[in-house]
Amino acid sequence: MSHTKQYKFLDLFAGIGGFRIALENLGCHCVFSSEWDKFCQQSYLANFGESPVGDIGKVLTEEVPDHDILTAGFPCQPFSIAGVTKHNALGTKHGFKHPTQGTLFFDIVRILKAKQPRAFLLENVKNLLNHNKGKTFEVIRKTLIQELGYYIHYQVLDAALVLPQHRKRIFIVGFREDLKFEFPTIEPSDITxxxxxxxxxxxxxxxxxxxxxxxxxxxxxxxxxxxxxxxxxxxxxxxxxxxxxxxxxxxxxxxxxxxxxxxxxxxxxxxxxxxxxxxxxxxxxxxxxxxxxxGNAVAVPMVELIGRQILQALETPISLTPSPQTDPWV
Known part of the structure; x- marks a missing residue:
């Protein structure tokens, strides 16, 4: 696949680099990686020649390089609205005024807010959609749309389409512009x-x-x-x-x-x-x-297929709507 530019990306909650392999296969260049687990760091170093930065929560946003695409297979944590209410009652500062404070998703939010990459790709277990009766995903969706101003697309895909393993995961794609994006139509593989x-x-x-x-x-x-x-x-x-x-x-x-x-x-x-x-x-x-x-890694071919669609959208000079995004679920 040929691109007009080499896209730069972040590899957050990198694990052993599944996202990195997929995007590098598409000609993208990783400019920053973060992973706290020391054994994953060892695997990452052996395969990519660099050790990821540790706890992303301790990394200042100004230390994060500019990039085009942010990728992250972030852990799912409950987001407590009550926690924000408590902070308000106590009059204490709590960063963004929404219930992602204190979660690992919060670090994705602060980096997106500070660096404003053109696109992001997030992955999580399919149950994220129903976690805490859907409240967790609602917080994530509203944060990405209303606070950060991204246009988002999400879909649950099964890796069994490309690999001999049933592995359903939700993928969330976001763009700063309302670009033409569709998740890949995948011809099922016959690999066993x-x-x-x-x-x-x-x-x-x-x-x-x-x-x-x-x-x-x-x-x-x-x-x-x-x-x-x-x-x-x-x-x-x-x-x-x-x-x-x-x-x-x-x-x-x-x-x-x-x-x-x-x-x-x-x-x-x-x-x-x-x-x-x-x-x-x-x-x-x-x-x-x-x-x-x-067991914690992403299905590399699936990420590559979605990444290909992201790059195609970024290179298509068509904005579907010139006006700011409105949230149809509000």
């Missing part, structure tokens, strides 16, 4: 979990008799109660459940069948592939840390 498996796998990834018996008994007990809890034995010609950060505990949500023996966990490399990371991505931490890192 079998296509991602390593040819040779160490025996340590095979479940012990004790653990396999425990998982089977656990599933049987819950089936008897009418619950759906249990292990996930993968159809190798299909797609897996969502890879989670807790995969290191027992691997029960995604187990690979093995003829004549107990099933096994995915290897860290297979987890990387399941999230769309390239095979030259260096895994420099323990298996336990790697499982957590890939």
């Amino acid at each position: 979990i079998q296509d991602l498996l390593e040819a040779e796998v160490e025996e340590k990834y095979t479940l012990t008799d004790h653990l396999w018996t425990y998982l089977q008994n656990y599933a049987k007990k819950h089936r008897a109660k009418g619950n759906g809890f249990g292990y996930g034995l993968v159809d190798l010609a299909g797609k897996t459940r969502t890879l989670s950060a807790r995969y290191y505990k027992d691997g029960s949500e995604i187990l690979i069948p093995q003829p004549g023996k107990n099933p096994r966990r995915l290897t860290p490399r297979e987890c990387a592939r399941l999230q769309g990371f390239p095979d030259d991505f260096k895994i420099v931490v323990s298996d336990t840390r790697a499982y957590g890192q890939f």
Whole structure:
């Protein structure tokens, strides 16, 4: 994809760099990254040659370089309206006069407000839409639109369209101008979990008799109660459940069948592939840390497809409305 300029972007709550890989694949240039977890920092350094800045809350906005696009896979936290009311009653200062104060989303808001990039791309779990009966997302949406003046688009997309993993996430895209943007229309991929498996796998990834018996008994007990809890034995010609950060505990949500023996966990490399990371991505931490890192990562091909649409919108000199945005939900 050819662009008229090299777009600069921020990689906030960077994890191990899934956003960065996707946008660099599109020719963009990362000018700043932030990630507080020291083990993620190690992985990031090994793969990108730089260690992200730590706690973004301690970074002054004037220390953040100018950029075109802000990206962030921010953690979801409850936003308390009561907290702001309390501050008002006490007469204390609390930054922006809305209930994102004290949350990690607040740091995204203050950087957007100070630097005013042309676009942003945020990612979160699909339940963000319904968190706290929809109040959390309402705060986010109103903040981005009414306070910061961005035109926003959001959609829940399943990574199963591009990878053999069901992983529904909400993506929020914003522009300073009312540009023509559409989320990508994706032709479903026929890639299967079998296509991602390593040819040779160490025996340590095979479940012990004790653990396999425990998982089977656990599933049987819950089936008897009418619950759906249990292990996930993968159809190798299909797609897996969502890879989670807790995969290191027992691997029960995604187990690979093995003829004549107990099933096994995915290897860290297979987890990387399941999230769309390239095979030259260096895994420099323990298996336990790697499982957590890939379980928390973004699906790289999905981010790349959305990023392509963002760049196309930025390069299309069409503004849909010349007047400031009005919020249709007010």
